[in-house]
Amino acid sequence: MPRFALLIEYDGTPFAGWQAQADQPSVQGAIEAALARLDPGFREGARIAAAGRTDAGVHATGQVAHADLARDWDPFRLAEALNWHLKPDPVAILAAARVDEGFHARFSALERRYLFRLIARRAPVTHARYRVWQVRNPLAIEAMRRGAAHLIGRHDFTTFRSAMCQAASPVKTLDEITIAERAIPGGHEYRFTLRARSFLHNQVRSIVGTLERVGAGAWPPERVARALAAHDRAACGPVCPPQGLYLTGVGYPRDPFAG
Structure with a gap:
């Protein structure tokens, strides 16, 4: 067939x-x-x-x-x-x-790429409703980048893994986390791009939820490293809602759609 x-x-x-x-x-x-x-x-x-x-x-x-x-x-x-x-x-x-x-x-597949969209503004989101996570106050992007840097590389990501995850091992290699910011009417949009061969269940949402706490000033960036080292789900920040998350691409040894 x-x-x-x-x-x-x-x-x-x-x-x-x-x-x-x-x-x-x-x-x-x-x-x-x-x-x-x-x-x-x-x-x-x-x-x-x-x-x-x-x-x-x-x-x-x-x-x-x-x-x-x-x-x-x-x-x-x-x-x-x-x-x-x-x-x-x-x-x-x-x-x-x-x-x-x-x-x-x-x-x-050799890699998966995800995008998470977060909008910070007081006015309700209209056109992007159900497609972004909204918070009310702006976030400190450089603090989030410092926190994210602790997660790059090969680690035991038990802290950032759903209790329902069926993966054989919590050890994953996170190849990239980038955070970009742009002004929008009435606020700011933050775009988190993550890339790895594979991800644990809820790993991306757990990471973004934790980094939002850093950006909001509730966590210092160094606490991300301590949470990772704890290998304990209870050490994770809140898991952010699903509607801001997008699977944006999958990498293969040869792109099947390249023509």
Whole structure:
């Protein structure tokens, strides 16, 4: 059966997360239902595999999944047909590509990239509602950068790991955390970019929630290092809400969508 990689964008607001669930809407379920309408080989019970299982309310601009189909589709026509059948769900197939059977959206990935958007202003957010985390007061960006520096590299991230995390080990290598700030009407937007081969469950949201405490002046930057060294979930700052988080890209040895 020919294997296809799919580059996917979605608004996670109406979904219970990526993973298919029997009684709740999911991104995976929406795409699988569309595939079942298109391809006779993709019957009930067939599954697609994704690079990352995003939680309820989390968005994506660069999720990658793969599917094994009976028909050898033209990739452009496959993407177009899927987008037609995905309406009105807020899910879009940005590109499809034929890949060899050794490609696996999850296990072939070399890195994942996430963006977290945080807006600080007193007036309510309107256009970006459900797509950012809002706090009321501006944050000290240089203090957050100093706190974030303690997390770069290979560490035991038990402190920043959900109690429900199923990863075999809490040890991960965080390759990048950058924090950018821009002025917006009535306040500021802070963008946190994180990059690693893989992440623990809730790791990004735990890190951003902790760094917000640093930016707000509630934590000194050095407390991030102490929290990391504690290897204790209780030492973590608050876990920030999901709506500001985006899976923005997945890296592979060869980009399947490069043409």
